[in-house]
Amino acid sequence: MHELVLFASVPSHQHHELLQQLAGLTAMQPRHRLERRLIFKAYRRPGLINTRGGTGRDVQGADIVRLNKMLNGGMFYTQVIGPISEADFHNTKPSSSADPDHPMSHDEAAGNSYDYDSQPWKLEFRDIPEAGTRSTITARLTASATLPRGDIVTPMDAWGYSFVTEYVVEGDVFIHNDIVIFLHRVLQYPSHGQEPHEPRRQLPSFRDMSPLERTGGYILQAAITVQDGSNQELMRTASQHLFGLREQLKSVVRLEHADRLSLDTRAK
């Protein structure tokens, strides 16, 4: 699969209004989304990623060949994504919570319902964006596959990937015809000196999460996936749809392609 993407930086004070504008544009309510994102990095040249049973079921035939070719040709960073909800976060400060659903008696044990072992995961592979050809739009090869639940480090290790770091992405999703609009920001875990070397089994209080962009700014991402990236007509259609959206939003935000190297997934 191919993904065509445009990005825009959204200052925090514009966030609320933009949400409303997007809701109007897409004629739908925003769908809130929280994701754990784990970064893995290849430490040795992996075998065929698709050889493990069941994990490659979302990878399309034509892509498998290319994916394998690429994975054999170089080493990559890849993301493991798991959906979570706010309830998964530790609720350590019940007294300051205005939420009536969480009474004062909440103790630490009961405050956290997060079960790491049943956390579903998905592997999201992104190639480095194509150079040159479509310089006004970020285009890249993508593949995704469902992974086993719970402990993910062991299977990833078997594939030759080691855990690098993790963060949380928080935002709202809108669907505009073929385009998935994701207005999101990166939240970092509170740091207590040493960065852990594996994914957290417990989540801290949501309030303790801090935005990577300190002013609270968001990223607007508009993406279309195309089944077959070699189909020029489809790629053109997809680009036109994205440009159409860019035009509609131009008085509010400037959607642009991203710096290619900032999305470089190659591991050196």
Place this chain on the structure above:
Amino acid sequence: MTTPTPDQIKSLEQSRQRLVQLTHSLGSLITSLNQSDPLPSWPSLQSQASIISSNLLTLSTHLSENHALLRGISAYPAPEFPTKTHANTLEQLLRTKLDPRVEDWVSRGRRADENLVTGATTGTTAGMTAGAGGGLSEGDLAALWEWAPVEANSEARRRNWGGNFTLEERERGVQSVAAELGLRRVLEDEGSEEEDEEEEEEEEEDEMEVVGVRKSVSGTGFEFDIAAAPGVAAQEGGVAPVVPLDEILRYMTTGVPPGQR
């Protein structure tokens, strides 16, 4: 029988220059009329008209100021003038008789004045104005004309000709007026007259819904327009993101913290 004095020449030269301006601006009016279908834009037409009018005014002021000087000049063809072949041209140049249409125009002015003098006796046309000022004496008229421009000017100055609120509304309080009108966003009350034209236009647009609908070009459905945010960054003094987009994306891709590369 003497040749014209330097003063006279100078005055003639000034007349020539003003006539050059006048012919030029008339010429460009004709050009722009011919080039547009049906008419040039209203503002451009108006500005051309006012240029011509000011040219005419300058010329006529000049002519009346130098009336005495110019009246003392008498023009006649020199022997070099090809009188035989270009009699018509000479006639045109030296013509003093008014063009019939101008003559008509003059006589209409004369008649209008006569009507004033003879009073309202014949006033049957506009019944509404019957008697209004009909009996003004010449002196009254002069006084009226002296008073009127000043008065009109000061009346005009008491008005605010731009902005979102009238003076009366401002006196009543902008907030209450806004509430009365059901404005969700209280419009800025500039108070001053130095409003940028562009900004004003934008203001108007902002009163609309945040989202407008339109049919899509391809005809496959609605599309929605998003009205411009009312100058967000500038107005609300919001904080621009300090971490560049690229750095965030790099962190999301490889885990490299911003600023560490």
Place this chain on the structure above:
Amino acid sequence: MAESFKLPLRPIIEKRDRPDSLPRDIAQINAQWGSFRELSEAGLREKIEADKRKDQWAEEDEADTRAAELDDSDRKEQLYKRRAEIIQYALQAHMEASFALDFVSLLLSKHNPRQAETSMSPFLKTAAPLGSLNADVVNPPPRPDSALRDIKSVSRGWRLQSFNNAANKLLNAGSRLDTEVAAETGYWNEVLAVKEKGWKVCRLPREGQALGVQYGFLEATPIFRDRGLAALRRGEEGRLVLDKGLIPRKAQGVRVRVKCRDRIIGCSEVCRPAQDAETIESRILQARDTLFEEELFHEVMREARILGSQGVTTRQNLVCVPVSEEQEILLDLVDWDQDHASAGTAISSEHNALADAISHSIRILLTYAHRQNLRRRTQYPPPLAPKRRPVPEYQILRPIMAYLQHKSHIQWLETFIGDLRRVLESAGIGCDFKATDFSSIGVLPPSHVVSKVEALVGVFLAPFESTFSGTLTTPQSSFQVRIRTSPVVPPFGTFYDISAHLPQFPDVQPPSRIGLQEEVAEAVTHFVMLDIASSISLRNTQSRDASGGPGQQATGQLAWEVAYPHHGELLAVDSGGQSKKMKVNLSREELTVETYSLIRADGFPNPVAARSSTLLTQTWKPGSEPQPSLADFVTRASQASA
């Protein structure tokens, strides 16, 4: 305010003199032909007359009011006429100014040749050499007073006239603004009222200055969705006008009728009371309703076309849905105000209610389809692929057809079982039947994914199921009939599943998924017959048990054994070795039991050939004279001596 300005600004009553167009014409002729020698007097007079007939001034003054009445082509013509006039004046002015400039330039060319030459017209340059005009200083005589007075008079006259014009223009502008403000105020008040009612007011597509109201359904098929927007225009005196485009549609609605053997016996309510049709709100509502109804019919039509195999037929503006052999449902799109009580109908309120119920249902189902569209639209889209997702036909007719079909099957089965029960009761056989109609429509499973309303409608899109069960006379015997009708998933139509629990005949099971009612009737009758037969044989055992030791014909009664159960035949051998046969016949109408004596008693009698003579026979029919019960009959038939 306008009043206070009137006095000072209008110092004069001007008698409007008709402008004499002759001088202008002369000038024009001069400009055009260079001389008016070429013009004949007659032609000139003609023109004068023509110009006099058309009053120039009046025309100018009335231009504004007349402009409104003129249609577009007239206005265009007018515009170009005026444009030509403007150009004419400008050319004339330019020419006059050029002459003056030429004159001054030529005059100056003697003293300042270089400068003066620049402003001479090309023609003059070729016609006259530089400096060919002399000037002398003279001492002109003073102008006579009369001339000075005249100049003064002319200038004062024009001044007056110009002030007057300016005053008129200001006043006109003022009053125009006044009406404009009033109209705008009225317009915006109405727009606000519309908005306060909850309608979505927005800018019009590509007509950014105009407002529109959106009343359509966002989730409708694009052709209908895009029509759900009308401009809110400012009409006369600021009244709000709903502009639905070039062809405003008539108010229409889908009508449902029930037809039975070529006669209309029921019709849904279509006419709605014309509630204050003049308010903008009601006009928006009407536009919305009509749009919805049109879409409804469009979708019904679309679905009907794929239902041809199930007997649904379509005509240009009619959909016929068969419900039973006699009944049909007709759907068509009619004007709201049409007279629906067409002649030759035999309307009954019961069927009206049915038509109304269907009419409500199809609307609910369309709305449900809209909700499904929203759900689909807001899911993550699949990757862009050459083939687009087709939009499936909505389920509007199918659930209704299935429901009606199911209901008619239930009714049939109920009638059938009722008949059977009466036959049995007349023979004194007790039985117990229980029906659970639409058992599939029961409790909603709680869900946080689907809202209650949607879940409720969803139930009607799932297969319908009803069960009938009966306990029979023989202990532990029972049977169950399950009726299932599937609206969407194949196989379409209604199927019966019959299961029986007969301890005496554990192997007897009917075929599953019976489609024909006759077969169902046959199977059920058969079970009941089997049950009766076995109950007769069991009765023997019971009485034997009651009388004491087993194997004894204690009371001298015959012991009936079920010999050919599926033929309803029992056999008994009396003490003398004489065989007797009993045959049970059950149908929907009656129960007949006969006994025969058999000639041979070798145990392998041919039931037909062996029949010798009928001993006893009894038939039970509901409603006939009370007769001895089956039990009595059996007792009688069992008399050994009989």
